[in-house]
Amino acid sequence: MIRLFVPDDLAAGSPVTLSAAQAHYLRDVMRRATGDDVALFNGRDGEWLSTIASIERKAVGVIPKRRTREQTPGVDLELVVALVKRARLETIVEKATELGVHRVRLAVTRFTQAERTNVERLTAIAVEAAEQTGRLDVPEVMGPAKLEAILKGWPADRALIFCDEAGDAPPILEAVTAPRERSRSGPGAEVESSARPLIRPGIRPATFSHEGRRAPTSGAVATSILIGPEGGFSAEERAFIRALSTVIPVSLGPRILRADTAAIAALSLWQAALGDWRP
Ligand code: SAH
Numbered sequence: 485m486i487r488l489f490v491p492d493d494l495a496a497g498s499p500v501t502l503s504a505a506q507a508h509y510l511r512d513v514m515r516r517a518t519g520d521d522v523a524l525f526n527g528r529d530g531e532w533l534s535t536i537a538s539i540e541r542k543a544v545g546v547i548p549k550r551r552t553r554e555q556t557p558g559v560d561l562e563l564v565v566a567l568v569k570r571a572r573l574e575t576i577v578e579k580a581t582e583l584g585v586h587r588v589r590l591a592v593t594r595f596t597q598a599e600r601t602n603v604e605r606l607t608a609i610a611v612e613a614a615e616q617t618g619r620l621d622v623p624e625v626m627g628p629a630k631l632e633a634i635l636k637g638w639p640a641d642r643a644l645i646f647c648d649e650a651g652d653a654p655p656i657l658e659a660v661t662a663p664r665e666r667s668r669s670g671p672g673a674e675v676e677s678s679a680r681p682l683i684r685p686g687i688r689p690a691t692f693s694h695e696g697r698r699a700p701t702s703g704a705v706a707t708s709i710l711i712g713p714e715g716g717f718s719a720e721e722r723a724f725i726r727a728l729s730t731v732i733p734v735s736l737g738p739r740i741l742r743a744d745t746a747a748i749a750a751l752s753l754w755q756a757a758l759g760d761w762r763p
Contacts, residue, residue, distance in 0.1 A: 485523050486510070486514060487523045487531070488523070489524075489525055489527070490502065490506075490524050490525075492526060493528070493529060494524055494529040494532045495529070496548055496551075497548070499537060499545050499546070500534070500545070501543055501544070501545055502544045502546060507539070507540075507542060507543055510522070510536070516536055516539075517536065517539065519535060520536050521533060521536075522534050522535075522536065522546060525553075525619075525620050527555075527622055528555060529551070529555060530551045530552075530553050530620060531553040532550065532552065533548070534546045534548045534549060555621075556620065558586055558621060559584060559704055559759045559760050560586055560707065561584060561585050561704075561707055561709070561754065561755070562585060562588070562707070562709070563580045563585050563589070563751065564634060564644075565590060565710075565711045565747060566592070566593045566712050566743065567591065567597075567598050567599070567601055568713055568714055569597075569714070570601070572742065572743060572744045573601060573606065574606065575744045576588070577609050577610055577613070577625060578610075578613045579613075579744070580623065580747060581609075581614055581622070581623050583755060584619070584751075584755060585751065586624075587623055587624045588606075588624070589629070589634060590625070590628040590629070591630070591631045591634055592631065593712060593721060595712075595713050595715030595716065595718065596713045596715075600628065601627075603626075603627045607622075607625045635725065635728060638730065639706075639730075640730065641705065641706060641730075642705070642706045642730060643706070643708070644710055644725070644730050644732065645659075645708065645709045645734055645750065645754065646710045646725050646733045646734065647710060647734055647746050648717075648725075648733045648735065649735070649736070649741075649746075651738075652733075652735075653734050653735045654733075654734065655734065655735050655737070656735065656754075657753055659734045660734070661757050661758070703758075704759055707754065709750045709754065710725065711746050711750065713743065714743065734750070
């Protein structure tokens with residue numbers, strides 16, 4: 485079944501007019517006709533089995549019939565990625581969408597070569613990937629901002645997984661799944677054991693421990709994964725990132741990965757360990 489993302493509200497019997505590009509795709513590429521079914525989603529109202537009611541040269545009208553899937557909240561997983569070359573960035577947005585990210589933020593860092601990118605094109609790639617992958621929403625692609633601006637005032641309850649190729653960070657799986665060792669230092673007070681320096685205060689304890697994670701999509705703490713540019717991060721940037729209270733520096737193995745590979749690997753491992761790949 486062809487799935488299409490639309491901005492409109494979806495309700496039984498309320499007609500939706502598709503964009504010119506979607507009309508062209510349905511009519512000229514997929515050779516659909518009046519009476520054929522398509523599935524519509526908008527990120528809010530679930531997925532709707534819908535029927536093509538009219539096909540004209542520039543406009544296709546579709547009528548939602550019944551809701552076939554309820555909207556469910558996804559994981560709050562964000563990718564913060566330095567602006568890398570266009571083809572790689574497009575790959576990253578497509579793969580991040582397939583891997584279930586909620587938002588992609590583009591960062592300008594000391595060693596990024598460009599300060600601009602075509603956010604509209606990246607958003608179109610995210611829409612296409614969401615349609616193809618069966619998601620009920622489309623991740624937001626936020627235009628480029630300076631890394632300092634993104635990290636300044638970083639929320640105390642959002643974990644920042646810092647993919648650091650320098651080699652002194654623990655392996656990602658170990659860093660994100662290690663249960664926090666807690667000891668009681670007084671009535672009701674819990675302090676973090678210094679044996680686990682990577683799980684810093686500010687990250688809710690239950691999140692990175694196995695107990696207390698019964699609901700996979702809501703159990704994981706809001707998390708961002710940070711990937712640097714081709715040239716890596718500067719020494720100052722590394723120091724600044726590592727000083728954040730919710731940072732978890734991680735290694736992705738002994739080889740230096742390209743930014744796209746690093747993003748795919750980190751997102752996959754997080755989804756498998758803490759996210760919606762869990763049953
Ligand atoms: N600084 C490197 C290349 C950076 S690779 C150089 O110039 O040789 C791009 C980004 O991918 C890095 O900034 C990092 O975020 C991530 N990355 C690549 N390999 C990694 C690894 N083995 N462990 C952790 N992160 C890695």
